[in-house]
Amino acid sequence: MKNSILAAFLFLFAFTASAQKEVKIMSSNIRMATESDGINYWNYRRDWFTDMVKFENIDVFGAQEVLYSQLEDLQNGLKDYGHIGVGRRGGNEGEFSPIFYKKDSFDVLESGTLWLSETPEEVASKGWDAALPRIVTWAKFRRKKDKKVFFFFNTHFDHVGTEARKQSALLIRNIIADKITKGTPVFVTGDFNVPPSSEAYKTMISDEGKSLKLLDAKLRAAKQYGPEYTFNGFEMEQKEDRDLIDYIFFQGNVTIKSYQVLDAQRGSKFISDHFPVIIEAQF
Numbered sequence: 001m002k003n004s005i006l007a008a009f010l011f012l013f014a015f016t017a018s019a020q021k022e023v024k025i026m027s028s029n030i031r032m033a034t035e036s037d038g039i040n041y042w043n044y045r046r047d048w049f050t051d052m053v054k055f056e057n058i059d060v061f062g063a064q065e066v067l068y069s070q071l072e073d074l075q076n077g078l079k080d081y082g083h084i085g086v087g088r089r090g091g092n093e094g095e096f097s098p099i100f101y102k103k104d105s106f107d108v109l110e111s112g113t114l115w116l117s118e119t120p121e122e123v124a125s126k127g128w129d130a131a132l133p134r135i136v137t138w139a140k141f142r143r144k145k146d147k148k149v150f151f152f153f154n155t156h157f158d159h160v161g162t163e164a165r166k167q168s169a170l171l172i173r174n175i176i177a178d179k180i181t182k183g184t185p186v187f188v189t190g191d192f193n194v195p196p197s198s199e200a201y202k203t204m205i206s207d208e209g210k211s212l213k214l215l216d217a218k219l220r221a222a223k224q225y226g227p228e229y230t231f232n233g234f235e236m237e238q239k240e241d242r243d244l245i246d247y248i249f250f251q252g253n254v255t256i257k258s259y260q261v262l263d264a265q266r267g268s269k270f271i272s273d274h275f276p277v278i279i280e281a282q283f
Contacts, residue, residue: 050077062154062189226261
């Protein structure tokens with residue numbers, strides 16, 4: 001009898017594990033296109049970046065600091081991907097925080113853009129002590145293979161306003177809590193412009209207030225690879241004070257199989273002034 005129960009348990013465990021599918025997710029600040037970057041100017045990096053996305057076989061990714069011309073470059077270089085998002089000043093104006101996804105793998109059920117301010121639906125609104133308007137782009141996806149639904153949020157926090165970053169974290173948590181149902185997988189990618197010791201980071205992973213518990217994928221990964229920091233500033237020399245400021249958070253019945261900071265550089269050239277963060281998530 002005991003052997004039968006054990007066999008049934010092992011079968012159920014194996015069936016559940018096999019039913020879950022892996023999705024490769026990335027967060028990447030691609031650095032806006034400015035000629036002042038010299039050898040690291042976007043025009044010299046764009047093909048490298050799109051080749052990397054295809055080589056790494058990324059399923060869904062959130063990008064930050066994307067100008068409209070760069071968005072067009074990404075569209076042209078990633079024909080198998082669709083994208084979601086608008087510029088932070090409305091339409092095609094200002095920085096985008098777009099979400100890219102494989103069109104053959106996912107359906108977009110809902111999507112939108114909200115502003116990180118006291119008036120989230122007001123286009124180009126600037127919140128608290130922020131220097132610039134900031135946005136969060138979101139989408140509700142359905143995986144075509146098994147009809148599994150999940151949410152994806154992508155953002156870029158302000159680089160100046162300490163209060164704005166904390167309040168933006170609270171706002172994003174509220175937005176997520178209002179949209180999801182219990183147990184639905186959620187992923188949040190972004191350049192948060194803060195280290196793990198900051199109030200904004202602590203707010204993101206807090207379990208206070210809403211019935212929401214976001215987890216840092218880095219801390220839950222079965223295996224990790226790459227440097228401990230994500231911002232490189234296009235500098236070859238490694239510095240002790242370099243920051244981990246790019247994150248992927250998640251919630252739901254999700255297993256993080258791996259976490260990687262992709263320290264991509266070719267000689268003195270970098271893929272961006274931020275290294276991409278890549279995870280393999282199973283759900």
